[in-house]
Amino acid sequence: MSSAPSRSSTDPVASALVEAAATLSVAIRAVAASNPVVLIDGRSGAGKTSLARALVARWPLRGRVQLVALDSLYPGWDGLDAGVDLAREQILVPHARGLIGVWQRWDWDAAQPAEAHAVDPSLPLIVEGSGLLTAVTARLGDVRVWLESPPESRRQRALSRDGDAFRPHWDQWAAQEDRHVAGDEPRRLATHVFAIP
Template sequence: MSSALSSASADPFSAALDVAAAHIREAIVGVAAANPVVLIDGRSGSGKTTLARRLVARWPLRGRVQLVALDSLYPGWDGLADGVEAARELILRPHARGMMGVWERWDWDASAHAEAHAVDPSLPLIVEGSGLLTASTSQLADVRVWLESPPSSRMRRALHRDGDAYRPHWPRWAEQEERHLLRDAPTSRATLVFAIP
Protein backbone atom coordinates (compact mmCIF):
# COMPACT_ATOMS: atom_id res chain seq x y z
CA MET A 1 0.00 0.00 0.00
CA SER A 2 1.36 3.42 -0.94
CA SER A 3 1.91 6.08 1.67
CA ALA A 4 -0.64 8.28 -0.14
CA LEU A 5 -3.32 5.64 0.31
CA SER A 6 -2.30 5.07 3.91
CA SER A 7 -2.56 8.74 4.79
CA ALA A 8 -5.90 9.09 2.97
CA SER A 9 -7.41 6.13 4.78
CA ALA A 10 -6.08 7.45 8.12
CA ASP A 11 -8.06 10.68 7.62
CA PRO A 12 -11.58 10.09 9.05
CA PHE A 13 -13.11 12.84 6.89
CA SER A 14 -11.68 11.39 3.69
CA ALA A 15 -12.57 7.85 4.70
CA ALA A 16 -16.19 8.82 5.44
CA LEU A 17 -16.49 10.53 2.05
CA ASP A 18 -15.06 7.44 0.34
CA VAL A 19 -17.72 5.29 2.01
CA ALA A 20 -20.43 7.79 1.04
CA ALA A 21 -19.23 7.90 -2.56
CA ALA A 22 -19.26 4.09 -2.81
CA HIS A 23 -22.87 3.91 -1.58
CA ILE A 24 -23.96 6.72 -3.90
CA ARG A 25 -22.33 4.99 -6.88
CA GLU A 26 -24.33 1.85 -6.07
CA ALA A 27 -27.51 3.90 -5.88
CA ILE A 28 -26.75 5.56 -9.23
CA VAL A 29 -26.27 2.19 -10.92
CA GLY A 30 -29.51 1.01 -9.29
CA VAL A 31 -31.47 3.86 -10.88
CA ALA A 32 -30.81 2.23 -14.27
CA ALA A 33 -31.07 5.51 -16.20
CA ALA A 34 -28.67 7.11 -18.65
CA ASN A 35 -29.08 10.58 -17.13
CA PRO A 36 -29.71 10.25 -13.37
CA VAL A 37 -29.85 13.33 -11.15
CA VAL A 38 -27.99 13.38 -7.82
CA LEU A 39 -28.60 16.12 -5.24
CA ILE A 40 -26.15 16.60 -2.35
CA ASP A 41 -27.23 18.76 0.59
CA GLY A 42 -25.67 19.50 3.96
CA ARG A 43 -24.64 22.49 5.98
CA SER A 44 -21.60 24.59 5.14
CA GLY A 45 -18.36 22.67 5.57
CA SER A 46 -19.99 19.23 5.66
CA GLY A 47 -18.07 17.95 2.63
CA LYS A 48 -20.57 18.39 -0.22
CA THR A 49 -18.13 19.80 -2.76
CA THR A 50 -15.42 17.25 -2.00
CA LEU A 51 -17.92 14.41 -2.24
CA ALA A 52 -19.35 15.72 -5.52
CA ARG A 53 -15.88 15.94 -7.05
CA ARG A 54 -15.12 12.38 -5.96
CA LEU A 55 -18.32 11.21 -7.62
CA VAL A 56 -17.38 12.96 -10.86
CA ALA A 57 -13.91 11.36 -10.77
CA ARG A 58 -15.39 7.89 -10.09
CA TRP A 59 -18.65 8.15 -11.99
CA PRO A 60 -20.01 4.59 -12.39
CA LEU A 61 -21.71 5.05 -15.78
CA ARG A 62 -20.26 5.51 -19.24
CA GLY A 63 -19.78 9.02 -20.53
CA ARG A 64 -19.44 12.26 -18.62
CA VAL A 65 -21.44 13.76 -15.81
CA GLN A 66 -22.29 17.44 -15.26
CA LEU A 67 -21.61 19.10 -11.92
CA VAL A 68 -23.22 22.33 -10.69
CA ALA A 69 -22.28 23.85 -7.33
CA LEU A 70 -24.85 26.15 -5.76
CA ASP A 71 -21.99 28.40 -4.62
CA SER A 72 -22.10 29.58 -8.25
CA LEU A 73 -25.83 30.39 -8.06
CA TYR A 74 -26.38 31.91 -4.60
CA PRO A 75 -26.83 35.67 -5.19
CA GLY A 76 -24.72 36.76 -2.22
CA TRP A 77 -24.61 36.00 1.49
CA ASP A 78 -28.38 36.26 1.95
CA GLY A 79 -29.19 34.17 -1.11
CA LEU A 80 -29.47 30.56 0.04
CA ALA A 81 -33.18 30.21 -0.81
CA ASP A 82 -32.84 32.21 -4.04
CA GLY A 83 -29.95 30.02 -5.19
CA VAL A 84 -31.99 26.87 -4.60
CA GLU A 85 -34.94 28.36 -6.47
CA ALA A 86 -32.66 29.22 -9.40
CA ALA A 87 -31.33 25.66 -9.46
CA ARG A 88 -34.87 24.28 -9.47
CA GLU A 89 -36.18 26.53 -12.22
CA LEU A 90 -33.12 26.86 -14.46
CA ILE A 91 -31.46 23.46 -14.06
CA LEU A 92 -33.55 20.72 -12.46
CA ARG A 93 -36.94 21.35 -14.08
CA PRO A 94 -35.56 21.70 -17.62
CA HIS A 95 -33.42 18.57 -17.13
CA ALA A 96 -36.47 16.60 -15.97
CA ARG A 97 -38.43 17.78 -19.01
CA GLY A 98 -35.66 16.88 -21.46
CA MET A 99 -34.90 20.53 -22.17
CA MET A 100 -31.61 22.40 -22.14
CA GLY A 101 -31.10 24.35 -18.94
CA VAL A 102 -29.21 27.63 -18.82
CA TRP A 103 -28.00 29.36 -15.65
CA GLU A 104 -25.75 32.35 -14.98
CA ARG A 105 -22.85 32.25 -12.57
CA TRP A 106 -23.01 34.69 -9.67
CA ASP A 107 -19.85 36.81 -9.48
CA TRP A 108 -19.34 37.31 -5.75
CA ASP A 109 -16.78 40.09 -6.24
CA ALA A 110 -18.93 42.11 -8.64
CA SER A 111 -22.25 41.20 -6.93
CA ALA A 112 -23.77 40.52 -10.34
CA HIS A 113 -24.55 37.72 -12.73
CA ALA A 114 -21.73 36.70 -15.04
CA GLU A 115 -21.38 34.18 -17.88
CA ALA A 116 -24.06 31.66 -18.79
CA HIS A 117 -23.70 27.87 -18.58
CA ALA A 118 -25.77 25.16 -20.27
CA VAL A 119 -26.97 21.88 -18.76
CA ASP A 120 -27.56 19.03 -21.21
CA PRO A 121 -30.68 16.99 -20.31
CA SER A 122 -29.28 13.88 -21.98
CA LEU A 123 -26.36 13.73 -19.53
CA PRO A 124 -26.28 12.79 -15.83
CA LEU A 125 -26.25 15.66 -13.38
CA ILE A 126 -24.92 16.28 -9.88
CA VAL A 127 -26.03 19.42 -8.06
CA GLU A 128 -24.55 20.19 -4.64
CA GLY A 129 -25.20 22.94 -2.16
CA SER A 130 -26.73 23.96 1.15
CA GLY A 131 -30.50 24.18 1.12
CA LEU A 132 -30.93 21.90 -1.88
CA LEU A 133 -33.29 19.21 -0.58
CA THR A 134 -36.79 20.67 -0.57
CA ALA A 135 -40.23 19.28 -1.39
CA SER A 136 -40.03 20.60 -4.96
CA THR A 137 -36.40 19.73 -5.77
CA SER A 138 -36.62 16.23 -4.30
CA GLN A 139 -39.23 15.27 -6.90
CA LEU A 140 -36.72 16.10 -9.63
CA ALA A 141 -33.88 13.86 -8.41
CA ASP A 142 -33.12 10.14 -8.46
CA VAL A 143 -30.57 10.06 -5.63
CA ARG A 144 -30.83 12.53 -2.75
CA VAL A 145 -27.97 12.82 -0.25
CA TRP A 146 -27.75 14.54 3.13
CA LEU A 147 -24.39 14.99 4.90
CA GLU A 148 -24.51 15.40 8.67
CA SER A 149 -21.41 16.82 10.34
CA PRO A 150 -20.59 18.40 13.73
CA PRO A 151 -20.64 22.23 13.84
CA SER A 152 -17.03 22.55 15.02
CA SER A 153 -15.71 20.35 12.20
CA ARG A 154 -17.82 22.14 9.61
CA MET A 155 -16.71 25.58 10.70
CA ARG A 156 -13.05 24.58 10.77
CA ARG A 157 -13.23 23.16 7.24
CA ALA A 158 -15.26 26.07 5.83
CA LEU A 159 -12.95 28.73 7.25
CA HIS A 160 -9.88 26.80 6.13
CA ARG A 161 -11.39 26.64 2.63
CA ASP A 162 -12.63 30.24 2.35
CA GLY A 163 -10.47 32.01 4.88
CA ASP A 164 -11.34 35.11 6.86
CA ALA A 165 -13.58 36.39 4.06
CA TYR A 166 -16.22 33.88 5.24
CA ARG A 167 -15.79 34.36 9.00
CA PRO A 168 -18.05 37.45 9.43
CA HIS A 169 -20.76 35.80 7.31
CA TRP A 170 -20.80 32.42 9.08
CA PRO A 171 -23.66 33.28 11.54
CA ARG A 172 -25.78 34.86 8.84
CA TRP A 173 -25.39 31.85 6.53
CA ALA A 174 -26.02 29.45 9.43
CA GLU A 175 -29.36 31.19 10.14
CA GLN A 176 -30.48 30.51 6.58
CA GLU A 177 -29.44 26.88 6.93
CA GLU A 178 -31.43 26.63 10.18
CA ARG A 179 -34.52 27.93 8.39
CA HIS A 180 -33.98 25.32 5.68
CA LEU A 181 -33.76 22.54 8.29
CA LEU A 182 -36.99 23.64 9.98
CA ARG A 183 -38.94 24.37 6.80
CA ASP A 184 -37.77 21.57 4.49
CA ALA A 185 -36.69 18.68 6.76
CA PRO A 186 -33.94 17.70 4.31
CA THR A 187 -32.89 14.57 6.20
CA SER A 188 -36.35 13.10 5.68
CA ARG A 189 -36.15 13.84 1.95
CA ALA A 190 -32.78 12.14 1.48
CA THR A 191 -32.48 8.64 0.07
CA LEU A 192 -29.00 8.41 1.64
CA VAL A 193 -27.77 10.04 4.86
CA PHE A 194 -24.10 9.99 5.89
CA ALA A 195 -22.37 11.05 9.09
CA ILE A 196 -19.19 12.95 8.24
CA PRO A 197 -16.75 13.61 11.14
Protein backbone atom coordinates in the same frame (compact mmCIF):
# COMPACT_ATOMS: atom_id res chain seq x y z
CA MET B 1 2.78 -0.56 -5.29
CA SER B 2 3.54 1.97 -2.57
CA SER B 3 3.83 0.83 1.03
CA ALA B 4 2.87 4.30 2.28
CA PRO B 5 -0.55 4.42 3.97
CA SER B 6 -3.28 5.99 1.90
CA ARG B 7 -4.71 9.31 2.98
CA SER B 8 -8.14 7.77 3.39
CA SER B 9 -6.80 5.20 5.86
CA THR B 10 -5.59 7.90 8.24
CA ASP B 11 -8.07 10.72 7.60
CA PRO B 12 -11.55 9.91 8.95
CA VAL B 13 -13.19 12.60 6.82
CA ALA B 14 -11.59 11.28 3.63
CA SER B 15 -12.55 7.72 4.59
CA ALA B 16 -16.17 8.72 5.18
CA LEU B 17 -16.33 10.50 1.82
CA VAL B 18 -14.80 7.53 -0.04
CA GLU B 19 -17.35 5.20 1.56
CA ALA B 20 -20.20 7.58 0.74
CA ALA B 21 -19.10 7.85 -2.90
CA ALA B 22 -18.92 4.05 -3.16
CA THR B 23 -22.43 3.68 -1.74
CA LEU B 24 -23.79 6.35 -4.08
CA SER B 25 -22.15 4.72 -7.09
CA VAL B 26 -24.21 1.60 -6.42
CA ALA B 27 -27.38 3.67 -5.97
CA ILE B 28 -26.76 5.55 -9.22
CA ARG B 29 -26.39 2.28 -11.15
CA ALA B 30 -29.64 1.07 -9.57
CA VAL B 31 -31.55 4.06 -10.99
CA ALA B 32 -31.12 2.36 -14.40
CA ALA B 33 -31.16 5.63 -16.35
CA SER B 34 -28.54 7.18 -18.60
CA ASN B 35 -29.05 10.66 -17.11
CA PRO B 36 -29.77 10.33 -13.37
CA VAL B 37 -29.84 13.39 -11.13
CA VAL B 38 -27.97 13.42 -7.81
CA LEU B 39 -28.71 16.14 -5.25
CA ILE B 40 -26.27 16.69 -2.37
CA ASP B 41 -27.30 18.89 0.56
CA GLY B 42 -25.80 19.66 3.95
CA ARG B 43 -24.73 22.62 6.01
CA SER B 44 -21.67 24.66 5.11
CA GLY B 45 -18.46 22.68 5.59
CA ALA B 46 -20.24 19.31 5.76
CA GLY B 47 -18.32 17.93 2.75
CA LYS B 48 -20.76 18.44 -0.13
CA THR B 49 -18.19 19.71 -2.62
CA SER B 50 -15.65 17.04 -1.70
CA LEU B 51 -18.26 14.29 -2.02
CA ALA B 52 -19.46 15.63 -5.37
CA ARG B 53 -15.91 15.68 -6.72
CA ALA B 54 -15.25 12.17 -5.40
CA LEU B 55 -18.43 11.00 -7.11
CA VAL B 56 -17.43 12.60 -10.42
CA ALA B 57 -14.03 10.87 -10.17
CA ARG B 58 -15.64 7.45 -9.76
CA TRP B 59 -18.79 8.01 -11.82
CA PRO B 60 -20.25 4.54 -12.40
CA LEU B 61 -21.87 5.11 -15.79
CA ARG B 62 -20.34 5.53 -19.23
CA GLY B 63 -19.71 9.05 -20.47
CA ARG B 64 -19.37 12.23 -18.52
CA VAL B 65 -21.40 13.74 -15.71
CA GLN B 66 -22.23 17.42 -15.21
CA LEU B 67 -21.58 19.07 -11.85
CA VAL B 68 -23.13 22.32 -10.65
CA ALA B 69 -22.30 23.86 -7.27
CA LEU B 70 -24.85 26.22 -5.78
CA ASP B 71 -21.95 28.40 -4.59
CA SER B 72 -21.92 29.54 -8.23
CA LEU B 73 -25.62 30.51 -8.13
CA TYR B 74 -26.31 32.04 -4.69
CA PRO B 75 -26.78 35.78 -5.30
CA GLY B 76 -24.81 36.95 -2.27
CA TRP B 77 -24.69 36.15 1.43
CA ASP B 78 -28.46 36.40 1.90
CA GLY B 79 -29.12 34.29 -1.19
CA LEU B 80 -29.53 30.70 0.01
CA ASP B 81 -33.23 30.44 -0.90
CA ALA B 82 -32.78 32.45 -4.10
CA GLY B 83 -29.92 30.20 -5.22
CA VAL B 84 -32.03 27.09 -4.69
CA ASP B 85 -34.90 28.68 -6.63
CA LEU B 86 -32.52 29.43 -9.51
CA ALA B 87 -31.22 25.85 -9.49
CA ARG B 88 -34.75 24.48 -9.56
CA GLU B 89 -36.03 26.78 -12.33
CA GLN B 90 -32.95 26.96 -14.55
CA ILE B 91 -31.34 23.54 -14.08
CA LEU B 92 -33.49 20.85 -12.46
CA VAL B 93 -36.87 21.50 -14.10
CA PRO B 94 -35.45 21.83 -17.64
CA HIS B 95 -33.35 18.68 -17.12
CA ALA B 96 -36.44 16.75 -16.00
CA ARG B 97 -38.34 17.96 -19.07
CA GLY B 98 -35.56 17.05 -21.48
CA LEU B 99 -34.72 20.69 -22.19
CA ILE B 100 -31.38 22.47 -22.11
CA GLY B 101 -31.04 24.47 -18.91
CA VAL B 102 -29.13 27.74 -18.81
CA TRP B 103 -27.88 29.33 -15.60
CA GLN B 104 -25.66 32.31 -14.87
CA ARG B 105 -22.71 32.22 -12.51
CA TRP B 106 -22.87 34.74 -9.68
CA ASP B 107 -19.75 36.90 -9.57
CA TRP B 108 -19.15 37.34 -5.85
CA ASP B 109 -16.57 40.11 -6.34
CA ALA B 110 -18.72 42.19 -8.68
CA ALA B 111 -21.99 41.23 -6.89
CA GLN B 112 -23.78 40.56 -10.16
CA PRO B 113 -24.53 37.74 -12.61
CA ALA B 114 -21.68 36.73 -14.91
CA GLU B 115 -21.34 34.28 -17.81
CA ALA B 116 -23.99 31.73 -18.73
CA HIS B 117 -23.62 27.93 -18.61
CA ALA B 118 -25.72 25.24 -20.28
CA VAL B 119 -26.87 21.94 -18.79
CA ASP B 120 -27.45 19.06 -21.22
CA PRO B 121 -30.58 17.06 -20.30
CA SER B 122 -29.22 13.94 -21.99
CA LEU B 123 -26.31 13.76 -19.53
CA PRO B 124 -26.34 12.84 -15.85
CA LEU B 125 -26.21 15.68 -13.36
CA ILE B 126 -24.92 16.30 -9.85
CA VAL B 127 -26.06 19.45 -8.05
CA GLU B 128 -24.61 20.25 -4.64
CA GLY B 129 -25.26 23.04 -2.18
CA SER B 130 -26.76 24.10 1.11
CA GLY B 131 -30.53 24.36 1.04
CA LEU B 132 -30.93 22.13 -2.01
CA LEU B 133 -33.30 19.45 -0.69
CA THR B 134 -36.84 20.79 -0.52
CA ALA B 135 -40.20 19.12 -1.13
CA VAL B 136 -40.13 20.45 -4.71
CA THR B 137 -36.51 19.70 -5.63
CA ALA B 138 -36.64 16.24 -4.06
CA ARG B 139 -39.10 15.17 -6.75
CA LEU B 140 -36.47 16.12 -9.36
CA GLY B 141 -33.62 14.06 -7.89
CA ASP B 142 -33.12 10.32 -8.36
CA VAL B 143 -30.51 10.06 -5.60
CA ARG B 144 -30.80 12.56 -2.76
CA VAL B 145 -28.06 13.01 -0.18
CA TRP B 146 -27.94 14.71 3.20
CA LEU B 147 -24.58 15.10 4.95
CA GLU B 148 -24.38 15.39 8.74
CA SER B 149 -21.26 16.80 10.37
CA PRO B 150 -20.47 18.29 13.81
CA PRO B 151 -20.71 22.11 13.94
CA GLU B 152 -17.10 22.70 14.98
CA SER B 153 -15.73 20.39 12.28
CA ARG B 154 -17.86 22.10 9.65
CA ARG B 155 -16.85 25.57 10.76
CA GLN B 156 -13.15 24.69 10.76
CA ARG B 157 -13.34 23.20 7.26
CA ALA B 158 -15.43 26.02 5.82
CA LEU B 159 -13.30 28.80 7.25
CA SER B 160 -10.03 27.13 6.30
CA ARG B 161 -11.40 26.82 2.75
CA ASP B 162 -12.98 30.26 2.36
CA GLY B 163 -11.17 32.14 5.13
CA ASP B 164 -11.73 35.84 5.57
CA ALA B 165 -14.37 36.00 2.84
CA PHE B 166 -16.73 33.73 4.81
CA ARG B 167 -15.84 34.49 8.44
CA PRO B 168 -17.89 37.73 8.78
CA HIS B 169 -20.90 36.03 7.20
CA TRP B 170 -20.84 32.70 9.07
CA ASP B 171 -23.76 33.49 11.42
CA GLN B 172 -25.77 35.14 8.67
CA TRP B 173 -25.41 32.05 6.45
CA ALA B 174 -25.98 29.62 9.33
CA ALA B 175 -29.31 31.31 10.14
CA GLN B 176 -30.50 30.63 6.59
CA GLU B 177 -29.38 26.99 6.92
CA ASP B 178 -31.25 26.76 10.24
CA ARG B 179 -34.46 27.90 8.55
CA HIS B 180 -33.93 25.37 5.75
CA VAL B 181 -33.35 22.48 8.14
CA ALA B 182 -36.37 23.40 10.29
CA GLY B 183 -38.72 24.16 7.40
CA ASP B 184 -37.72 21.70 4.69
CA GLU B 185 -36.51 18.76 6.80
CA PRO B 186 -33.88 17.78 4.20
CA ARG B 187 -32.76 14.70 6.13
CA ARG B 188 -36.26 13.27 5.73
CA LEU B 189 -36.20 13.96 1.98
CA ALA B 190 -32.86 12.22 1.43
CA THR B 191 -32.48 8.72 0.05
CA HIS B 192 -29.03 8.56 1.69
CA VAL B 193 -27.71 10.17 4.88
CA PHE B 194 -23.99 10.11 5.65
CA ALA B 195 -22.16 11.16 8.79
CA ILE B 196 -18.96 13.06 8.04
CA PRO B 197 -16.68 13.51 11.11
